[in-house]
Amino acid sequence: MLKSWKVRIGLSILTFFVLLAVFGPVVGGDPRANDIQAISQPPSWQHLFGTTQFGQDVLAQTIAGARGSMLVGILAAAIGTLIAILVGVPAGYFGGAVDNGLNFLTNLFLVMPVLPLILIVAGYVQGTGPFVIALIIGLFGWSGGARTLRAQALSLSSRDFVLAMRMVGEPHRRLIFCEVLPHLTGWISAMFLHGMIGGVMAEAGLAFLGITDSGSISWGTMIQAAQQQSAVLRGLWWWFVPPGLCIALIGTAATLVNFGVDEVSNPKLRMARRSVVVRTRKVAEA
Amino acid sequence: MTVRWAFLARRLGFYLAAAAAAIGLNFLLPRLMPGDPSSAIVEELERVSGQQVPAETLLSIRAIFGNPHANLAQQFADYLRQLSHGDLGVSVVNFPVPVADLVWQALPWTLLLVGTTTVTAFAIGTLLGVVAGWKAGSRLDAILTPFTTFLSSVPYFWVALLALWVFGFVLGWTPLSGGYDADLPQGFTLAYAGSVLHHGVLPAATIVFSAFGGWLLGMRNMTVTTVREDYVLLAQAKGLSPRRVMFRYAARNAMLPSFTGFAMALGGVVGGALLTEIVFSYPGIGYLLYEALQKRDYPMMQGVFLLITLAVLLANLVADLAYVLLDPRIRARG
Amino acid sequence: MSVLTVDGLTVEYVTGDRPVRACDDVSFELRRGEILGVAGESGSGKSTLITALTRLQRPPAVTTAGRIEFHGTDLVGLSPDQLRKLRWTSLAIVLQSAMDALNPVMRVGAQFVDVLRTHDKTLNSKAAWARAAELLGMVGISADRVRAYPHELSGGMRQRASIALALACRPELVVMDEPTTAVDVVMQRQILAQVLRLRKELGFAVVFVTHDLSLLLELADRIAIMYGGRIVEIGTAESLYTKPRHPYTRGLRDSFPPLRSELRTLTGIPGSPPDLRDPPPGCAFHPRCPDRFDGCDRQRPDLVTIEDHAVACRLYPSGDDQS
Amino acid sequence: KTPASSAGAAVVYGKTDGGTTFVRNYNVMGPATDKAPNMELVYEPLMRVDYGDGGVVKPWLAQSWAFSDQGKALTIKLRGDVTWSDGQKFTADDVVYSLGLPIEKPDFSIAGITYKSVAKVDAGTVKVVFAEPSYATLNQFANILLPMVPKHVWSSQNLNTWTNPDPIGTGPFTVQEFKPQQITLQARSDYWGGKLPMTTYKIIPTSADALKAQLLKGDIDWASASWPNGEKEYVAKDPDKHLYQLYSNGGAMSVLFNTAKAPFDDVHVRRALALTIDRTAVVTTLQRPGTEAGPTGLSEQLFADWLDPAYKGKVQKVDAAAAKAELAKGGWTVENGALVKDGKRYQPSILFNADWGWGNYADILINTWKQTLGLQVKGAGQPSAGYYDKQNLGQFDLAAASTGGSGVYGVYRFLSSQYLTPVGKSATLNQGRWNDPETDKIIAAMQRTDNVDELKTLGRQLQKIVVDKTPFSPIYNNFYFVDINATRWTGWPTPDDFDHIPFVGMGPDTILTMLKLQRRAS
């Protein structure tokens, strides 16, 4: 899997940001410290990414924002993925009445307009910290994954090796956990990555709308603060470009990893890779 | 044929159930959540006037909007009765204007902006996706695909902000907010249409810009997979023109999965590109919802949300119908 | 007179660290109206050969050597446009699984119509549909099914429709890749009977690929046996059955229990076919060969003609092999 | 093409605090929060508050008035030259009807009235009766939410659902065209206040960002929005035509102490924290230099005559030593970022409204307290709704809150124990739960007099209490922000010289501004 450059690059970027989220605040400096002498300064040696209108270091904020955003993203993804597993896998594996009920639930959440729903709920639950936001995002974002897992579990549960192990006498619990679930790890990890970037994006959107706790620093709240101070209009680009780019980078990384994993698991995609095509052409021309 | 109808009947049943659930949820949400409309009004008054609302006033506001402790069943019955008349209630903030009026006022804008851009983004993304997938591994593909991966990961409101700055402020090519030039009389005049276009072009462009990448990526991979199906191979063997093979055989089949997504997106049109509408102060449903949220206008939130949900359900139903036409294999599926 | 002359065809898959040579120095000749059977185990390169013959291969497959002469023109050198002119009017194909070979979202008739009208610009739509119905009738499918979608036909009908489709433009050569593995014996017999009948009428030549040697022995005029990407033996069906020379051919022949003659314990061929990603040196068959002798694991035998058929085995030394 | 270019003699106002669309609701007294904008140009109140003069109440539709019965009765004499826009005369009947509405229908009392009854004396005079001496609450008649409405139109309507789409008022404008994204008001030719220089007044909705560009381009003449760094980004580009003005609104952004809770029930703690607020840093980042608030919370621009000379021009600088001394005096120490006394630890938090984007200013306060006292205060941002909930319920230690009102009495009246509620019960005023008999005594005295000299003396006593006992500590002054592009219209007041504020939404002040504009000769 690591042979794919897409996976390698994607994973390196993700790892970088995870490390940043974990250790960044130690090295990044205090994101809230005000330097009244340096207000709205463009990037310089003192402040590599410049400063905000409040004299706060944008680099320190971006680093601190990594933690805020990634925390929400990872948490939301974890919650969403967990629900998707808990709903999708039993539905597919057991079928019948269990499936009917769970599948209805999944379809229901699938057709609910998620963003407005999140907005409304987040709006109701005023004064939300990152955990609540992650919970809300996760709670409303599992249905697509559950549908995929259900379909996969459904086909897996009737696969011969599951039937065969059942005939050998394995109990359902072991069949689900030892036979079915390991086959879903690819889907689950893709879903997790997808959920993570979705969480980061949703958090940014909510922050932009002023729904999250603006006291905590995330890339979303950075953009929102910049927007509130008309940073865009005033050309303080160094204030809002880094957080947006970070989000885009994480998103790109996650997509790349999923893309690469797809290529590894789907030979048709693998054969369409540029490296393959170029090599083929070279051989043909030789 | 009968299998197909059975499939549709089942889907219809599901949508009815889902609509019922949505209505129930819509009713319950505000009632389950902390806070009540009357506090919302008081706060809003305070915000606007910058002063404390006197106690006497508070009492009077409670007299109208309060009563959060009435019997739930009775409330639900009332709610349903209201709905059955197409009555979404009265906006608290814009009292006593009916929510339905405000919604109808905003709806065309959203349909226009988000509707056209959703279709455009889908069309562009799908088309480029087919080409990239068809020429998988070519230089075009090698450039386009990673580039759109990045594009589709950029937060779209951020793009909107940047676009507004560059084209609105710096270059001054486009207006900064609103849906049309308010000075012009509304109507089907050329000038008015021109102004609507002028105002819409930037929000539309940002939506298309950040949305087509997703379609492209999905379509590319589906096309790559489809191109290696036997029926495409056979189509090539038949000596058909590459264009025909690409569209009639490969693209036509590769499109089926993204069609579901497209239906979802169409359903989402009513919900609007919320953040884009906010950035551009576009007078659509998204902005309406945003305002309702900010001012805790519960009837408005409920009305808008119900509308959005029903639109999604409707779009999905239509998609199912269309799917039956597009994919003759459609069989009984949950 | 030969329709097709294949000479030294070599196809490689350029994946992984080392290219996989799935067709290695394949040569044969096909005469007008002849049925050439190609038999071999799974992975022996049959499908690779077919896609290379019809120039339908996609990356990572590359034809690295050899010529495919169709009436004297080398297909390997043709441009896509030139090839397109030859397709279906001269060279048609039937794929392994008919379910996947028909476009699921197009009516069966329409798939006839578009090929008919592509190659005959004068044909109007109505006439094309009529012709499609006629072609389907030829393989025993009633004309009213012309508007059906592929999934509305049974497996056997789809398979027959694919064959009718292959004959739509009266090609000289039809290449068939396991056209009947998905259907059962009764239907298989019916379909093949039809193919034979049509061949008598239309006079096309057939390359017929399958792993069912017993079927080929009944059907084909000549048979090529593939093993590990190479043709190890080629000859008339009769001679191959009665006096197979290559140990593999013999083993293969004896892997089919008889339907009528007396039963005795058969052993098949112990071991498994080679992995072409890592082929054994020398003769690819030597690890499984009961008759191998010193040097089989080093020297790769060439195809030599002995009497009525050709064989690639060191038991039958060719001139230069002696040295 | 810009709205203004086609507008002839129009004044274009860019409205930023509404949504993208307007609602045609001119039911001016109804309880909806979003109504048609700038109704004060159609409906006028009886009086106005003169902010240029310490918030003294001045006549408007009322010509004069007099208190009797120790301030419990008020006789109002009306102007005789006022007509409704439908041509009918404005009479005492209309006033009795208008002032009677909130009494009759409590839900129409959005302005908050204190009088008990109103009666007609003659065609040009009405008499209002109060339960308490009410010299200090005269300004309720200057509230634009208590305007005069025509009895002959209103009395026949169901006011709970009526949206009054074509309002008839005494004001200088009538509604000419109402579109969701643009309202055009037409100047009356028969306005009692005189001839208006413009023919129309246009209101268009815009966003804070878009507004700035529109002002720079000159699409908009007039707006009310703050523009941090506006001096550089706007005024400097064309000082003659680009005006960005700040008028004190008599209030200040302050740190409010919850005096019902330890440790802020201790004056030493309050003083210590007040001494270590870096006001200069806050106004620097606000990009509003020179607006640091004095210790009384009364702005010098407005209250020059009322301010105790001892506090004039005084802004508390950060004084760590003095603050530490205060803590020591109270017996407090700071350990591990917490306030400690008698073995009890307190780790305070500061409540602020996240919707105002105040988190960054809270950070400045927090940082200074940490640097100077070692005290770690936690930031507790809340969106508007939660912010007000928490504040009203007294569930906070420190809160960044706005203080203010008209007149010294108006600014300080919230300190009265009259408004006191226990923590956990919602308060409408006095969220800091200030309970001080001395304060109560002075406020009560102020309510009983309209003698200016007496009021000034009482006001200075209150100032001293605020400074010494520190129930709250002002940070920076609050302003009315006015943005003007004077390309088309001149004659705008300036903060150095004004008797009315050119701020839209101030009712009579807005009208006065408009009456004095002149078209710039091109």
Added chain:
Amino acid sequence: MSQPVLEARAVSKHFAAGRSTVRAVEDATLALLPGRIVALVGESGSGKTTLARLLARFYAPTSGEIRLHGEVVKGKPREYYRDVQLIFQDPFGSLNPLHRVRYNLERAVKLHHAVRSKADLDQKVVELINRVSLAESYLDKFPHELSGGQRQRVVIARALAVEPKVLLGDEPISMLDVSIRLEMLNLLERLRAEDGLALLYITHDIASARYLCDDIVVMYAGRMVEGGPKEDVIADPLHPYTQLLIDSSPDPERGDRNKLFDAEDLGEPPSLIDPPAGCRFHPRCPVAMDICRTQAPPRTELTDGRWTHCWLQEKR
């Protein structure tokens, strides 16, 4: 003659497909005896797999009963699987690609035998793998490292761990390369001989059925049409369908090559949703009579253990 281990008596299985019913198996009767191999042949869709799965209790029969050791089976199938095991057609599909060979065998052993120690377990596993003629070294391989034949051996070894009395093979060799099919058949033959297993061998290749089994049962469109000792059935088929099947099977030794490919077009096998009334073969039967169109033929018992469902035989 000994007692059947496993019996199906007049079992039917109908599937619901939307509003219609698929009559996949109708009135099937079958007995498996220890040490004997029964071959079930028939074309695709004739209900062979369904019958095997009924016998493996993946489905409950719509009617009829299944008897194990003479007793009607009911309740949970856990116990049942101690005696009956099924080998799937696809050796690639019936081994979880994520588990090593050892895991598969160990699980089976652990679930059915009280193993006391690791050594005990190891010994049992090695015994099993040796029974199917694979070396110990294969234990630590993953399925993808094995060839099809080796995989199928592992599957059989896993089934043998249970020590069943009956082995049901659903086309166990059809996915294997022709050259190694015979080894599998020989292995099954050995197990029957050594352990006295009762074996059901499902196939559509009548020649391999003849090679391995003792008795042949022919199915057509969900119904059994003929059964009896293999040589008799092949040499002298009683049912026209059996005749057709044998005629259609490739046979290089056949005399007249050309005539064979004159096979007439008999059309498609019938739909099981709405099967033909009477004998299900009648639309394709060259000798169909009027009665065939209306009444299903009963089972006619003949000498030597042969039986058939055909009006021709009944009339005789």
